Amino acid sequence: MMRPLLAVLRRDLRLARRRAGETLLGVLFFVLALSLFPFGVGPAPDILARIGGGVIWVLALLSVLLSLDRLWQSDFEDGSLEQLALAAVPLELVVLAKCAAHWLSGGLLLVLVAPLLAVLMAMPAEAMLVLPLTLLLGTPTLTLVGSIGAALLLGARRGGALVALLVLPLYIPVLIFGVSAAEGALMGLGGTAQLLILGAMLLVSAALAPFAAAAALRLALE
Amino acid sequence: MHFLANPLRFQRIADAVFPWAAGGAALLAPLALWLALVVAPPDYQQGEAVRIMYVHVPAAWMAMFVYLCVAAGSAAGLIWRHPMAEVAARAAAPIGACFTAIALFTGSVWGKPMWGTWWVWDARLTSVLILFFLYLGYMALHDAFEDPQRGARAASILGLVGLVNLPVIKFSVDWWNTLHQPASIVRLDGPTIDPSMLWPLFTMMGFFKLFFVAVLVLRIRAQLAERRLANLRLGAEGRA
Numbered sequence: 001m002m003r004p005l006l007a008v009l010r011r012d013l014r015l016a017r018r019r020a021g022e023t024l025l026g027v028l029f030f031v032l033a034l035s036l037f038p039f040g041v042g043p044a045p046d047i048l049a050r051i052g053g054g055v056i057w058v059l060a061l062l063s064v065l066l067s068l069d070r071l072w073q074s075d076f077e078d079g080s081l082e083q084l085a086l087a088a089v090p091l092e093l094v095v096l097a098k099c100a101a102h103w104l105s106g107g108l109l110l111v112l113v114a115p116l117l118a119v120l121m122a123m124p125a126e127a128m129l130v131l132p133l134t135l136l137l138g139t140p141t142l143t144l145v146g147s148i149g150a151a152l153l154l155g156a157r158r159g160g161a162l163v164a165l166l167v168l169p170l171y172i173p174v175l176i177f178g179v180s181a182a183e184g185a186l187m188g189l190g191g192t193a194q195l196l197i198l199g200a201m202l203l204v205s206a207a208l209a210p211f212a213a214a215a216a217l218r219l220a221l222e
Numbered sequence: 223m224h225f226l227a228n229p230l231r232f233q234r235i236a237d238a239v240f241p242w243a244a245g246g247a248a249l250l251a252p253l254a255l256w257l258a259l260v261v262a263p264p265d266y267q268q269g270e271a272v273r274i275m276y277v278h279v280p281a282a283w284m285a286m287f288v289y290l291c292v293a294a295g296s297a298a299g300l301i302w303r304h305p306m307a308e309v310a311a312r313a314a315a316p317i318g319a320c321f322t323a324i325a326l327f328t329g330s331v332w333g334k335p336m337w338g339t340w341w342v343w344d345a346r347l348t349s350v351l352i353l354f355f356l357y358l359g360y361m362a363l364h365d366a367f368e369d370p371q372r373g374a375r376a377a378s379i380l381g382l383v384g385l386v387n388l389p390v391i392k393f394s395v396d397w398w399n400t401l402h403q404p405a406s407i408v409r410l411d412g413p414t415i416d417p418s419m420l421w422p423l424f425t426m427m428g429f430f431k432l433f434f435v436a437v438l439v440l441r442i443r444a445q446l447a448e449r450r451l452a453n454l455r456l457g458a459e460g461r462a
Contacts, residue, residue, distance in 0.1 A: 148383055152376045156366040165362055166380060169355035172348065173390070212383050215300075219375050 004089045005097040012101030026067040027109045033059050034117050045122035052121030053131060053182040060110045060135055061171050064142040067106045068150040068163055071098065071143075076154050076220065085221050091214040095151075096206070099143050099213075107139030123186075130185040137198040138178040144202075144209040145170050151216035174201060229446055232306045236439045243435040250429035257422035274332040276422055280430040282325035285353060286388055288318030288434065292360065293385045296378035306442075308374045311381065312364055313441035317434060319357035326350060337401055345394035346402035349387060356384040 016023045037055055041047055075081040084094050114135050115128035123131070149167035156162060181194035226232050258276035265272035295311025298304040329347065330340045341347065360377050367373040395404040406414045415423070 148379070152363060152380055153366065155372070156363075156376075157368065158366065162359075162362055162366055165355065166359045169352045169359065169387075170383070172352055176348075212379055216376065216379050219372065219379070222372075 001089060001093075004087060005093055008084070008094055008097040009101045012098055013105060016101065016105035022070065023105050024109070026063045026106050027113055029066060030059050030063045030110055030113065031117065033062070034120060037121070048122045049124065052118060052123040052127065053186065054179050055121065056114060056117050056131060057135070057138075057175055057179045057182070060107075060114070060139060061142060061175055063110060064107060064139060064146060065164060065167060065171075067102070068146045068167070069160070070106075071102050071147055071150050072154055072217070073150075081217065082221055085217065091217060092210040095147060095210040095213045095217070099140075099147050099210075102147075103140050103143045107135075107143055110139060111135045127182070127186055130191070131182050134178045134182045134191075134195065134198065137195060137202055138174050141174050141198070141202045141205045142171060144205040144213075145174075147213045148209055148216060151213045151220065154217070154220035174198070177201070226306055227304055229306060229309075233443065233446060236442060240436060240439045243432045243439065247429055247432035247436050250425060250432060254422065254425040254429045257425050262419050262422040263416075268336060271332065271335050272419075274328050275419075276426045278325060278328040278332055279423060280427045281321045281328060282350065283427065284430050284434060285318060285322040285325050285350065286391060288314050288321060289353060289357070289384070289388060292318060292357075293381050296381035300375065300378050300382070308378065309442055309445050310438070311378065312374065313445055314434075314438055315357055315360050315364075317437055317441070319354060319361065321430075321434075322350065322354040322357060326354065342401050344401045345398040346391065349391040349394050352387055353384075353391060356380075356387060360384070 034055065037051070038048060041051065072081060075084070085091050087094065111132045114132045118127040118131050146163075146167050149163050149170075152166065153163055177194045177197045181191035181198060184191035184194060226235070254276070258273055262273070262276070264270050291314050292311045295307040295314065298307035299311065326347075329350075333342070334340050360381050363377040363380055364370075364373045367376065395402055
């Protein structure tokens with residue numbers, strides 16, 4: 001059971017490495033879009049530090065949203081998705097493996113560059129630890145929930161704009177708790193409760209999202 | 223349930239229901255408005271502004287109830303391939319979106335004099351806004367595919383996924399300490415509203431429900447007619 005899933009994981013990671021330019025585009029967007037904010041709101045450090053947590057979270061969320069078409073689209077076009085659906089392992093587990101690979105080659109990179117962005121936003125030193133921690137718990141949820149929306153839109157006439165409409169409303173709770181965990185910890189109020197809720201959302205979406213995404217994929221492959 | 227799967231039979235039943243729902247709504251509308259605007263007493267704190275409640279609360283209930291209907295129709299469509307369930311769910315979604323918009327708008331109008339602001343980002347308001355976006359996404363997904371069957375099924379999956387939002391709306395006022403007041407009618411220890419306000423509210427609720435049924439039947443009929451028209455056109459093109 002595990003071997004085919006590990007094979008899927010390795011294959012997707014290898015593909016991500018070979019298309020490194022495409023993979024890194026999400027991170028590039030993350031950094032580039034952030035550098036717009038000092039120009040937009042002015043470079044005063046106190047303002048930047050105040051909005052930093054929220055801005056970094058919103059940009060991470062948008063970066064995941066932009067990378068969602070990478071998840072199914074090319075496999076859908078070249079037919080490998082059909083092979084995966086025909087495989088002996090349940091499609092739900094394949095979804096989980098593909099989401100894991102997508103997160104390792106996307107969300108994880110966002111977590112790794114987040115400390116750098118915290119510095120750019122003139123945030124306090126603790127933010128370099130707290131912010132990546134919240135993103136570490138939050139971004140996998142974003143990938144899992146987004147996988148449903150991306151799978152539903154396979155073969156749609158205008159998928160690009162629609163995926164935002166389908167997925168962003170479901171991202172709002174993650175954003176709320178991610179930002180409040182980061183800010184709570186930074187202001188010394190403690191963000192443990194919010195972190196626990198982020199973890200709970202991750203567990204629930206890991207348990208349920210594969211079923212919805214697999215149903216949507218089967219529908220697309222009919 | 224499969225008894226209703228035949229569109230013709232479904233339509234006969236819908237035709238029988240429609241005059242009762244439409245007539246009942248037409249009768250209840252003036253009664254409910256009279257009760258809410260004239261008979262019900264002004265609030266000791268909010269004064270006359272409390273009358274917005276008689277539109278706001280039923281609209282918010284209906285927003286959630288209709289989403290439940292959409293999700294139930296979606297589930298029946300996905301599990302049993304029930305054709306009429308899909309049609310009904312699709313017909314209900316825009317009505318639910320309108321109720322949600324009404325609830326958001328009246329809440330905003332009510333919030334201005336009471337809270338001093340049109341909008342706050344508290345849990346109840348945000349989760350209802352998410353509900354509104356879910357309705358929009360559901361409707362957009364329906365129309366996103368060349369094949370209407372495909373669109374209907376994809377939208378059904380989204381409809382079921384969006385179900386996670388309903389308990390969040392319901393319990394948002396209990397889980398978080400929000401500006402929006404907690405539940406005051408559906409409570410274990412009985413409603414905390416005076417009967418003189420409760421009865422106009424229930425009458426209004428009845429009107430909203432009947433109105434929903436009547437419009438739903440109209441929309442389902444329109445969809446069936448549209449489908450038949452498309453089939454006739456296909457047939458005509460096939461012969462030509």
